[in-house]
Amino acid sequence: MNLRALVGHRESAAPAVAGECRALVEGLWEPTWLVDGRSLRVLAVNDAALALLGRHRDEVLEQPAEAVLDTPEDMAFWAVAQQPGADTALLSRTLVPRPGGGTLHLERRIHRLQGPGAPDAYLVSLRDLTPERQALEERDTLIAELRATLESTADGLLVTDLQGRIRAFNRRFAQMWQLPEALATGDDEAIYAWMLDAAAEPEAYLRQLEAVERGVLVPATDRFKLRSGRVVERVVLTQWSRGRPLGRVWSFRDLSERLAADQRIETLATTDPLTGVPNRRQLTERVATALIEVQRQRGRIALLLLDVDRFKQINDSLGQGMGDRVLAEVCSRIRTCLRDGDVVGRVGGDQFAMLIHHAGAEAAEHAARRILRATEAPYEIEGAQFTLTCSIGVALFPEAADTAHDLLRRAETAMQAAKADGRAGFRFHRTGSQDDEVRKRVRLDHAMRQVLARDGFRLHYQPQVDLSTGRVVGTEALIRWRDPTHGDISPADFIPVAEASGFIVQIGDWVLSQAVRQAASWYAAGRAMPVSVNVSALQFQQADFATRVSRLLAEHRLPPALLELELTESILVRDAAEALERLEALAALGVQLAIDDFGTGYSSLAYLKRFPLDALKIDRRFVRGLPGDESDAAIVRAIVQMAHALGLRVVAEGVELEAQRGFLAGLGCHTYQGFLFAPALDAQALWEVIEPEKALPAA
Ligand SMILES: Nc1nc2c(ncn2[C@@H]2O[C@H](COP(=O)(O)OP(=O)(O)OP(=O)(O)O)[C@@H](O)[C@H]2O)c(=O)[nH]1
Missing domain, CATH: 3.20.20.450 (EAL domain)
Structure with missing residues (x-):
């Protein structure tokens, strides 16, 4: 409907037109009222305006225009409205108290109806800006939250568009890649060049990157090493919005600590903490592996089991702490007797097992004698001087057994035979009667x-x-x-x-x-x-x-x-x-x-x-x-x-x-x-x- 035409109509037939104007104002969606051009009193006001401002029609109709909105701009406008040369329109934003509490953000427009047939009147209309502002605030909050989320992850995050242009990255990313301050706001090329340079193996890094690029929308995970020695896991995911790919999120996770912890756990599980040599589990595995190899090559190995004689007395007389030192010293002396590739492991309290490669009876005997000599030389630990002896049992592959477990057992039996024989010596494992002899002694x-x-x-x-x-x-x-x-x-x-x-x-x-x-x-x-x-x-x-x-x-x-x-x-x-x-x-x-x-x-x-x-x-x-x-x-x-x-x-x-x-x-x-x-x-x-x-x- 053409308001201007309607109002113009009122000029020619005043009472009817005023009535129509009122009807028109009341029928509008927007909060609107009409102010008489001469008296500056309110001619009509619609429900939307009354509801928004929390007024009753009687409080407003026929009242001076300032009665409806008394903000300083309105007051100023009405004060000069009728003077020649005054503005005929006002467009401004203002804040007014919301009827139920709070504040209304309003855009207000005052417009003078002019022209042939137009009544002398002002049309005042409001637009409630509150929902719009709320939406804006919510968006800002959301963005702030997303930013905080980006920053609060332990991973380094890099967000790019589909063409690889950088849209954002978090501080962790900058830290992980040790991006200099200057680069943080630098161009994409410089950042990518820096990353390539930080990779321990730039060639491999590039190849991996190309594979990711080829995959376009496929999630990808890989690992690479930085020149700083740290190991990084990279996960690339596509960012989707309303069914369309927007870009990629690259997350970089520093695995160094986890890998180091895994390594520590592995070491603890397989190494004897006192001496640092393999524990029983690892030693048995090493023997098993060696057996597979020598079986293929029809080779030989010898397993020696050493037990310190009367170690309990050492503990009892010198104390457990010194006992530990003695065990460590015994172990390091054994190591000096072994060739590269041979292995010593601590398989029990005062027991060590030695895996000797390519050893038949003669070589095993030499090794046993060498070890006995080394371990029997005088000790001086923390001022205490003493000597000790050891007993060694020898089991040979293939004669004594063909599994790691059995070989260890045979070496143990032979060691016990050496003990029963008066200690401070070595015995080879033999089957049958010797076992019977040992059993008889044990029974006795x-x-x-x-x-x-x-x-x-x-x-x-x-x-x-x-x-x-x-x-x-x-x-x-x-x-x-x-x-x-x-x-x-x-x-x-x-x-x-x-x-x-x-x-x-x-x-x-x-x-x-x-x-x-x-x-x-x-x-x-x-x-x-x-x-x-x-x-x-x-x-x-x-x-x-x-x-x-x-x-x-x-x-x-x-x-x-x-x-x-x-x-x-x-x-x-x-x-x-x-x-x-x-x-x-x-x-x-x-x-x-x-x-x-x-x-x-x-x-x-x-x-x-x-x-x-x-x-x-x-x-x-x-x-x-x-x-x-x-x-x-x-x-x-x-x-x-x-x-x-x-x-x-x-x-x-x-x-x-x-x-x-x-x-x-x-x-x-x-x-x-x-x-x-x-x-x-x-x-x-x-x-x-x-x-x-x-x-x-x-x-
Ligand atoms: N200091 C120390 N002692 C240990 C450790 N583990 C075991 N022992 C002790 O080592 C001794 C081993 O005793 P055995 O081998 O059975 O007997 P032994 O006194 O050596 O006598 P024989 O072996 O018969 O010559 C025990 O007293 C254990 O308490 C350890 O880690 N540190």
Whole structure:
């Protein structure tokens, strides 16, 4: 509808036209009102305007124009509206209070109706800008949020259009690529050139990039390395909007930390933390791989398993921390013995396995000897000086087994055989009887432990007789083990097993305390009868041995002179300085010290002179041939003479014949023991032999 025409119509037929004008104004969508040109009062107002401004029609109709909107611009407009030359139109934006609270953003237009037939009136119309502004604000918020999202991701993001023109990137992207400040606002070419230059392998980087470009809309993932060493994963996704591709989002993720963590986890899972060498798992895998290779080439490999001897004692005496240091040192010594390509792994607490390539029996033996030599050399750690020994088991492929697991097991069995053999050596794995032998020893060792726990051992005492007076002047305590099913088990069978397993220490303790108790009970009953006790090397080496002896004597109130400790020569030779110290401590207690089985070991005048000894025991092997065997006779004569010269008592063992006794007496030997006088007897039977006159007549 033509408003101008309508208003013009009103001029010619005033009341009707005014009515039509009103109807027209009221029918408009836009908030509108009509102001009389002369009176400047409101002629008509539509519902839209009333609703927007929150006014009632009566408050507005016939009221001055300022009554509807009293903003300064309106006031100013109306104030000068009727003056000649005044503006006939006003277009402005303004803020007015919203009826229910808040603010309305309005665009206001005042227009004077002019022209032929036009009534003298102003048409005022408003446009509510609030929804538009809201939309704008929402868009700004959204953009800010998107920007924040772009910035708050840990990935570097680059957004390009389909032609590769850069539209945005985040700070993380700039950091990751170490983009200089100047480039951040630089052109695309410069940024791309910088990225290419930062890649560790620009050629490969370009090729990857070309592949992405060729894929156009296909998502792509790849990895590359930067010159800084960092590894980056790149994911390229197409950006879509309303079904159309807009561009691409390139996200770059720094994988370096994750890869390093993965690497650390892998290392922890396969490496021994103490020594840094492969752990059991990795070692087994390496052996398995080596086996596949040698099987193909019909080659050979050797697997050596080393276990430190009595490592528990090292821990106990030096502490766990030093134990760790020792293990690390042992491991590094082993490494010096291996060729490139051979592998050492820590497969247990104090166990190391060595994989030796291209090794048959001879090469394996050389390796074992080399390793034993290296690990047995003296150690000095944190001021502590000591030596240790190791036992090695060797299993060869293909002889011993054909899987990694079995090869390790065989090497372990061989190592145990080396331990059972007295340690400080190596053994090859052999099948069959050797396994049986090891099993037998293990069973015996187990049975011994049970017998000791049940207090099933007994002590017997063999009298020692003075050769000049014929009187019993001492006894030797000897252990006895009677098994309910197997009968008597000889100490010659079980003592070596106990020595090999270390259980001899417990057995030795038991013998010592039992013997002291017995001697003390005789002493208390008025019978001062000395008792000799065998002391094994291992028992003697216990740091607190002398203290234990002293404690036992005190506990049972036994005069020390009534206890004699029989030591083997090997004790004195093994670690002379320490042995001397310990022997002096024992001698200071007042106990008697004898060398057992004299002449069988390392007999040396030097140590006889050096150590505080009281007696020598001639081994039964030299007594057996007396008096007829000239060499035995010569040896025994020499021993007795030497003992005389050093002021030592001499005791002959294993005397079974009168002729032997006579020969020994003739040499000036002091005492003897043997079947000639009596075998080892239990405590009661012993006294029946010593004092037959006091024995009760047999019932
Ligand atoms: N310091 C230290 N000790 C360990 C570690 N792992 C195991 N052990 C100890 O190593 C000793 C190993 O003992 P075994 O090999 O059974 O016995 P051993 O005392 O060496 O005696 P034999 O092997 O029979 O000669 C045990 O006492 C363990 O507690 C470790 O990582 N550090």
